[in-house]
Each structure stands twice: as C-alpha cells, then as structure tokens.
Amino acid sequence: MENKDLLMIPGPTPVPENVLLAQAKHPIGHRSPEFSEIIGEINENLKWLHQTKQDVLTVTASGTGAMEAGIINFLSAGDRVLVGSNGKFGERWADMTEAFGLKTERIAAGWGEVLDPEAIREKLEADTNQEIKAVIVTHSETSTGVLNDLETINRHVKNHGEALIIVDAVTSLGAVSLPIDQWGLDVVASGSQKGYMIPPGLGFIAVSEKAWQAYETATLPKFYLDLGPYRKSTAKNSTPYTPPINLMYGLQAALKMMRNEGLENIFARHERNTQATRAAIEALGLPLFAPNNAASRAVTAVEPTTVEAEKVRSVMKKQFNIALAGGQNELKGRIFRIGHLGFVSERDVLTVVGALEATLRELGHETMANGAGVAAATRVLAYS
Amino acid sequence: MENKDLLMIPGPTPVPENVLLAQAKHPIGHRSPEFSEIIGEINENLKWLHQTKQDVLTVTASGTGAMEAGIINFLSAGDRVLVGSNGKFGERWADMTEAFGLKTERIAAGWGEVLDPEAIREKLEADTNQEIKAVIVTHSETSTGVLNDLETINRHVKNHGEALIIVDAVTSLGAVSLPIDQWGLDVVASGSQKGYMIPPGLGFIAVSEKAWQAYETATLPKFYLDLGPYRKSTAKNSTPYTPPINLMYGLQAALKMMRNEGLENIFARHERNTQATRAAIEALGLPLFAPNNAASRAVTAVEPTTVEAEKVRSVMKKQFNIALAGGQNELKGRIFRIGHLGFVSERDVLTVVGALEATLRELGHETMANGAGVAAATRVLAYS
Incomplete structure (x- = not known):
C-alpha cells in the first residue's frame, strides 16, 4: 500500500504529526526577537532533557558532526585517548580520533558484545603519568543493539581524574x-533523528565545566564546529551561524511533547517496549544478538538462523510496509534490527511483533507456537 | 496582523508552499532504495543548477560549514592564500583560513565597495614561485549588497595556473x-536558505577535477567535512552520514520548480527585481549602498540619511509585517537591506516598495514625489 509506512529503524525515527506540521511553517528571520524566544525555550528544554544545568549546544550537523565537535574542541594532536569499540560507531570514533592525530587506543569487544569496564579501568590505573586525556564511549551501540555500561566506565574515568569522558549518546539520550550532572559526564553528543522525535539535521553537545577548561588549551584547528562561539551565542539565545529554522520549529514542538510526557515516563516506555520486543523475539524462537543485561533501549538486533535476515526485512517491507534496519558492515545480512526509539508506542511494538510472526511463518520458520510473539509481548506490557 | 509576514531578507528566503508541505512528509529510511532515488534526482538537478558536469556534494551544515569544507579539503597548514575581504563574509573566510593555519593575505576593500581585481592580479603576477595556493572570493557579499567581479578575478587566477579559485556563492547561486565548468571555477560553496528556496540546513560544494587533485595532497585534519567520502557516496546516490531527510524532500521539490522555471528565466527575474528595487530606492531619494555596476542580485542595501535605518525596519515590521535585514557589524544601524533572492516575485518587489514609501512618509522623509517608488519600479518591470 502506498503511504502506509511504519518506520521501525533506529533513526530516522517516527515523527509526530504536530512536529511535522510545525516544520511546514514559513521560516522567519533567525536574528528576530521571535526566533530568539524559540531558541530560549529550546535551550531550557534541552537542559531538562539532558539533566544538566550546563548549556546544551545545538549545531547544524548530523550526529557524526556533533561527535566531531565533542572531540576536536577538547583535545590536541598527539593526545592519548581510549576509544571503546564494539560496533560500527565506536569504530567510527576511533577512525575520527586517528584522523585528527590523536594517539588512539581501541578498547575493543566483539560486535554484539558489551565493552569490558575492567579493560578500561586497567588502562586508566596503569596511566600513572596521567597521559590519557579522554575516554570515548558509545553508550548505545546502534549497529548491534548493545548498551555499554557507561556508569561503571565513568566511575573509573572519575578515579583517573585527568581524562575527560566523552559520550556518544546518539541512541541513548531520551531512551x-x-x-549528566549527577554522573559528571564531560561531553555528551546526540542527534535529532533519534530520541528527539524530529528528522535528522541537528546535533547536540552537552559540555561540562571541566571540558570547557580543556577547551582553553586544546589546539586542534576548528572553525565551523568550534564550540566557543556556540557557547557565547547560546547564552544570548542566538546561534553563530544560520540555524535550520524549520527543524528548530520541530524541535520546539517535540521537546514540549517530551516535557508533557515526563522523563520518567519516557524512560519507562522505552523500557517496556524493549522488554516486550525481546520477550516476543525469544518466544518466536529467534536469537537475540545483544545480551539481556546490555540491551539497548533504542534498538533490538536479531540474528535469525532458520531464515535469512534480509528476507525477513524484505517481506516485512513488501507485505506490511514496515521498515526494519539491516546489519551494517560485518553484520550485513546476518542480523535485522527493530527500532523502538523515540515516538514509538506499545501499539507499534505489538504491530511489529504480529507482522514479524506472519513473516516468519511465510518464510518457513516453524519453531513457534501460534501467537507466541504477541502473547509474550502482551505479558510484558500488562505487568510492567 | 498575526501570520501575515513577508520575509524580504537575504536568507532565510521565502519558501514556496509546496516545498514547505514536502518537508512535512514523514521521513523514510535514508538507506532505502526510495530515498536513493530522491538523492539521484537531486544530484542531477544540482549539476544543472551549477552548470557543471562534476558532482555537487551536499553536506548537513549551514553555509559556513560548506565554505569550511571548500577550504580544508584542498589546502594544508602554511599554504599561502589570498582572501578577498569587503564585508562580513569575506572577513569570516579570512578568519577561517587563519584558524586553520593558512598564511592569509587579505585583499581588502571598504564595506560597500567592490574588490579590485587588479589588486589580486598584481599579487598573483608577483608570485613567480607559485606559492599562492588559493584565491578565496565572496561572489555576492550579503552584508553590503556588493557583487564582486568573479569573472575577471577568476581570469587572473587562471593565468597564475597554480592557485585554486574558491568561491562563496551563498547568495549568488541561483540569482x-x-x-562553473565554462569558467573553470574550482570550489563553489552555497547554502540552502538562499537561491534554493528551502529553509537553512544544507550546504553544497561543487568541486573541479583540479581541486580533487589538490585534495590528494592536502593535509589539514578533517572527518565530518572530509569530502572524499561524500564524493564516493554521491556517486552511489547515497550519503556518508544521515542526511536531513525532510530538508531533502524540500530540496527535491524546489529544484523541480527551478527546472520548470528555467535557469535563464530565474536569472532574468532576479535581474528585473534588482533593477526595479534600485530604481525605486533612487526615486524615493534614498542612497544605494552598493554601486550600480556591482549590484548583488540577491540583496539591495540602502543607507538612508534623512531617516534612521532601524526605524525604517521597525515601521516596516510593525505596520506592514515586512521583515527587512539590518546592517551587520560596522554597518549596524547605518543601512537596511532588502532581500530579493529566491522565491521573490515582481509583486513582492512592488509590495515592499509601496510599504517603504508609506514608511518613509510616516518617518518624515519628504524628498520624494507621491508614488515615485512604485512608478520607478513599474517602469523597470514593464520594459525589462
């Protein structure tokens, strides 16, 4: 059917109708008092969402641009950094720090495994000369559906004292x-097409006072993503360069919705949807790719053995107009991924589980009882 | 009146209703075949608009980000560059090249004056060691309404042989x-909220084969704005990072409109609107800020002497809901600027001229005959 798509990938995520329509308003001048008011409201709500008193800076860029801003503003060529790498995005940040001439040490785990906080602790404790300037961690690894143990890793970084903790929270923020303030995270980067419930195009960076001190002495060359001017402009409810006005309209509307729902409710909804999805997948006899104790609340990766992952995606798309994500890089063809991040309701989870069961049946996957997936999801949703 | 705004600033520019509504569609996955088709259509139309056979690369960034990409991909720290500076944006590019450690020589002219191609020719001819690696020129200087003589400057650069010509075409492209191919321009950067008739958030960079050769040896560190991956992805109708899907919907719709109108018609419309605006301003007895032979076709700056520029803007806004731009930096309070770039019709020009005359009368500016502005604009529009 035409125009009947259901987007169940980990970004872009579904966008509420009122947010889509807010984006269809005519742009106004970005230097007008009216737009300044919008920026002011957005900035307040961004602080609320980030659980921080510090300014959260907004850049016109995709999540990769936000992460780059989070790295190049606080480090200098030759700085030693530890980069957690257990998926496509961790690997991307290691490539990035190498591109900027940072002495990059990968703390690696297999794709689908969780980063070992102990490996990071050992490196940090052995660094008695305090040479490690940053530990860079992908909180929710979108490519595998693994949620890394940021709280523990951060505790080790805090014990080190010198290193900054720089976090890719692209698919964890809002899930x-x-x-941020309570844990003392230094740099947290995220992107709009994820938990924010708006289309891609905006990146966000929360910056601690300690990171701003590092900024003073960091020497990597920068201009467009130099966060100094963004900090000054943000304090005046302005932007250093022309912001994507219509996306900002959407952001304003989406943040208002998030405040109405409330942080605890948002997190609880993601938790329920994650657990319901995982219970359904298990009940359908499919192997979950990420371990239960490290499940991303944004995306569930499934590694089917009795059917082909790409065939599952293909039938789900053609017969049910549901878009699932495939595997990336070494996982291409091996897994499919169900996004449940942002504007995703319990109803959407039941929908995708029901369609998945029908798809599996069509593909000849027989090791499941009729209705087992929806039944399992329903049990989670009823009791949580 | 509420919701009755007319945006007559040089960016963001007015956006057609069908483009606004295209942006209100639900995002689809950026790795889907459907989106790849959209990218393909956009890329073809971007080449058409740029009059080039080379790929035009699209980045998620404001115009400043596009210019940064146009500079850091093709140069190395210590490279000698000439930067034309006769306004806020020329000055910004000089600040930028300095931030990246380029040996920056400003070729300066007063704000409101045109760059002297002879000054650039002399520098280039004296450079017998071929040390100058790039000449960086703002084609249409948005802050002053001056159109620099790019064709002549480029001829001198071509005679030099070694230097690249890097152009900020943010408010000239589409006006x-x-x-690009005929003149042999090496790097041309622009932004979406200008001649493209869509909101801000996308930057564009056209790159010549000679510039790609320079890319091979350029050593400035880069990642998010490294154009190599963009080139590879563009060739496959893809993007290296998540693109701003809804802005791309808008871009697709706007480029289709531009093709329907035709390049020659678009340029002729901008020419007519520019000349009608300038004739009206003169007929109203107000001094034009940029000389007639160097008039930007995007924006007309006016430096009133009998009334205050900011009062003109304020009455235009309050009484007529017309947004004009003010002066920037050293021109703050001295000039006002009328945008006539992108989705601006002859009707809009007559509207702003009529409202301006009423505004001037209210402010006590008496040196004009009744209806002189509209009469002068009408004469231009009738005979051109």
Missing part, C-alpha cells in the same frame, strides 16, 4: 536516563 | 549565472 534511558543519562544524569 | 546570477555562475557557469
């Missing part, structure tokens, strides 16, 4: 609690 | 003809 799980990330108490 | 005046910029035959």
Whole structure:
C-alpha cells in the first residue's frame, strides 16, 4: 500500500504529526526577537532533557558532526585517548580520533558484545603519568543493539581524574536516563533523528565545566564546529551561524511533547517496549544478538538462523510496509534490527511483533507456537 | 496582523508552499532504495543548477560549514592564500583560513565597495614561485549588497595556473549565472536558505577535477567535512552520514520548480527585481549602498540619511509585517537591506516598495514625489 509506512529503524525515527506540521511553517528571520524566544525555550528544554544545568549546544550537523565537535574542541594532536569499540560507531570514533592525530587506543569487544569496564579501568590505573586525556564511549551501540555500561566506565574515568569522558549518546539520550550532572559526564553528543522525535539535521553537545577548561588549551584547528562561539551565542539565545529554522520549529514542538510526557515516563516506555520486543523475539524462537543485561533501549538486533535476515526485512517491507534496519558492515545480512526509539508506542511494538510472526511463518520458520510473539509481548506490557 | 509576514531578507528566503508541505512528509529510511532515488534526482538537478558536469556534494551544515569544507579539503597548514575581504563574509573566510593555519593575505576593500581585481592580479603576477595556493572570493557579499567581479578575478587566477579559485556563492547561486565548468571555477560553496528556496540546513560544494587533485595532497585534519567520502557516496546516490531527510524532500521539490522555471528565466527575474528595487530606492531619494555596476542580485542595501535605518525596519515590521535585514557589524544601524533572492516575485518587489514609501512618509522623509517608488519600479518591470 502506498503511504502506509511504519518506520521501525533506529533513526530516522517516527515523527509526530504536530512536529511535522510545525516544520511546514514559513521560516522567519533567525536574528528576530521571535526566533530568539524559540531558541530560549529550546535551550531550557534541552537542559531538562539532558539533566544538566550546563548549556546544551545545538549545531547544524548530523550526529557524526556533533561527535566531531565533542572531540576536536577538547583535545590536541598527539593526545592519548581510549576509544571503546564494539560496533560500527565506536569504530567510527576511533577512525575520527586517528584522523585528527590523536594517539588512539581501541578498547575493543566483539560486535554484539558489551565493552569490558575492567579493560578500561586497567588502562586508566596503569596511566600513572596521567597521559590519557579522554575516554570515548558509545553508550548505545546502534549497529548491534548493545548498551555499554557507561556508569561503571565513568566511575573509573572519575578515579583517573585527568581524562575527560566523552559520550556518544546518539541512541541513548531520551531512551534511558543519562544524569549528566549527577554522573559528571564531560561531553555528551546526540542527534535529532533519534530520541528527539524530529528528522535528522541537528546535533547536540552537552559540555561540562571541566571540558570547557580543556577547551582553553586544546589546539586542534576548528572553525565551523568550534564550540566557543556556540557557547557565547547560546547564552544570548542566538546561534553563530544560520540555524535550520524549520527543524528548530520541530524541535520546539517535540521537546514540549517530551516535557508533557515526563522523563520518567519516557524512560519507562522505552523500557517496556524493549522488554516486550525481546520477550516476543525469544518466544518466536529467534536469537537475540545483544545480551539481556546490555540491551539497548533504542534498538533490538536479531540474528535469525532458520531464515535469512534480509528476507525477513524484505517481506516485512513488501507485505506490511514496515521498515526494519539491516546489519551494517560485518553484520550485513546476518542480523535485522527493530527500532523502538523515540515516538514509538506499545501499539507499534505489538504491530511489529504480529507482522514479524506472519513473516516468519511465510518464510518457513516453524519453531513457534501460534501467537507466541504477541502473547509474550502482551505479558510484558500488562505487568510492567 | 498575526501570520501575515513577508520575509524580504537575504536568507532565510521565502519558501514556496509546496516545498514547505514536502518537508512535512514523514521521513523514510535514508538507506532505502526510495530515498536513493530522491538523492539521484537531486544530484542531477544540482549539476544543472551549477552548470557543471562534476558532482555537487551536499553536506548537513549551514553555509559556513560548506565554505569550511571548500577550504580544508584542498589546502594544508602554511599554504599561502589570498582572501578577498569587503564585508562580513569575506572577513569570516579570512578568519577561517587563519584558524586553520593558512598564511592569509587579505585583499581588502571598504564595506560597500567592490574588490579590485587588479589588486589580486598584481599579487598573483608577483608570485613567480607559485606559492599562492588559493584565491578565496565572496561572489555576492550579503552584508553590503556588493557583487564582486568573479569573472575577471577568476581570469587572473587562471593565468597564475597554480592557485585554486574558491568561491562563496551563498547568495549568488541561483540569482546570477555562475557557469562553473565554462569558467573553470574550482570550489563553489552555497547554502540552502538562499537561491534554493528551502529553509537553512544544507550546504553544497561543487568541486573541479583540479581541486580533487589538490585534495590528494592536502593535509589539514578533517572527518565530518572530509569530502572524499561524500564524493564516493554521491556517486552511489547515497550519503556518508544521515542526511536531513525532510530538508531533502524540500530540496527535491524546489529544484523541480527551478527546472520548470528555467535557469535563464530565474536569472532574468532576479535581474528585473534588482533593477526595479534600485530604481525605486533612487526615486524615493534614498542612497544605494552598493554601486550600480556591482549590484548583488540577491540583496539591495540602502543607507538612508534623512531617516534612521532601524526605524525604517521597525515601521516596516510593525505596520506592514515586512521583515527587512539590518546592517551587520560596522554597518549596524547605518543601512537596511532588502532581500530579493529566491522565491521573490515582481509583486513582492512592488509590495515592499509601496510599504517603504508609506514608511518613509510616516518617518518624515519628504524628498520624494507621491508614488515615485512604485512608478520607478513599474517602469523597470514593464520594459525589462
């Protein structure tokens, strides 16, 4: 059917109708008092969402641009950094720090495994000369559906004292609690097409006072993503360069919705949808790719053995107009991924589980009882 | 009146209703075949608009980000560059090249004056060691309404042989003809909220084969704005990072409209609107800020002497809901600027001229005959 698509990928995520329509308003001048008011409201709500008193800076860029801003503003060529790498995005940040001439040490785990906080602790404790300037961690690894143990890793970084903790929270912000000020996270980067419930095009960077001190001495060359001017402009409810006005309209509307729902409710909804999805997948006799104790609340990766992952995606798309994500890089063809991040309701989860069961049946996957997936999801939703 | 705004600033520019509504569609996955088709259509139309056979690369960034990409991909720290500076944006590019450690020589002219191609020719001819690696020129200087003589400057650069010509075409692309391949321009950067008739958030960079050769040896560190991956992805109708899907919907719709109108018609419309605006301003007895032979086709700056520029803007806004731009930096309070770039019709020009005359009368500016502005604009529109 035409125009009947259901987007169940981990970004772009579904966008509420009122947010889509807010984006269809005519742009106004970005230097007008009216737009300044919008920026002011957005900035207040961004602080609320980030659980921080610090300014959260907004850049016109995709999530990769936000992460780059989070790295190049606080480090200098030759700085030693540890980069957690257990998927496509962790690997991307290691490539990035190498591109900027940072002495990059990968703390690696297999794709689908969780980063070992102990491996990071050992490196940090052995660094008695305090040479490690940053630990860079992908909180929710979108490519595998693994949620890394940021709280523990951060505790080790805090014990080190010198290193900054720089976090890719692209698919964790707005899905799980990330108490930035309470944990003392230094740099947290995210992107709009994820938990924010708006289309791609905006990146966000929360910056601690300690990171701003590092900014003073960091020497990597920068201009467009130099966060100094963004900090000054943000304090005046302005932007250093022309912002994507219509996306900002959408952001304003989406943040208002998030405040109405409330942080705890948002996190609880993601938790329920994650657990319901995982219970259904298990009940359908499919192997979950990420372990239960490290499940991303944004995306569930499934590694089917009795049917082909790409065939599952293909039938789901053609017969049910549901878009699932495939595997990336080494996981291409091996897994499919169900996004449940942002504007995703319990109803959507039941929908995708029902369609998945029909798809599996069509593909000849027989090791499941009729209705087992929806039944399992329903049990989670009823009791949580 | 509420919701009755007319945006007559040089960016963001007015957006057609069908483009606004295209942006209100639900995002689809950026790795889907459907989106790849959209990218393919956009890329073809971007080449058409740029009058080039080379790929035009699209980045998620404002115009400043596009210019940064146009500079850091093709140069190395210590490279000697000439930067034309006769306004806020020329000055910004000089600040930028300095931030990246380029040996920056400003070729300066007063704000409101045109760059002297002879000054650039002399520098280039004296450079017998071929040390100058790039000449960076703002084609249409948005802050002053001056159109620099890019064709002549480029001829001198071509005679030099070694230097690249890097052009900020942010408010000239889509307003005046910029035959990139015919002139042999190396790097041309622009932004979406200008001649493209869509909101801000996308930057564009056209790159010549000679510039790609320079890319091979350029050593400035880069990642998000490294154009190599963009080139590879563009060839496959893809993007290296998540593109701003809804802005791309808008871009697709706007480029289709531009093709329907035709390049020559678009340029002729901008020419007519520019000349009608300038004739009206003169007939109203107000001094034009930029000389007639160097008039930007995007924006007309006016430096009133009998009334205050900011009062003109304020009455235009309050009484007529017309947004004009003010002066920037050293021109703050001295000039006002009328945008006539992108989706601006002859009707809009007559509207703003009529409202301006009423405004001037209210402010006590008496040196004009009744209806002189509209009469002068009408004469231009009738005979051109």
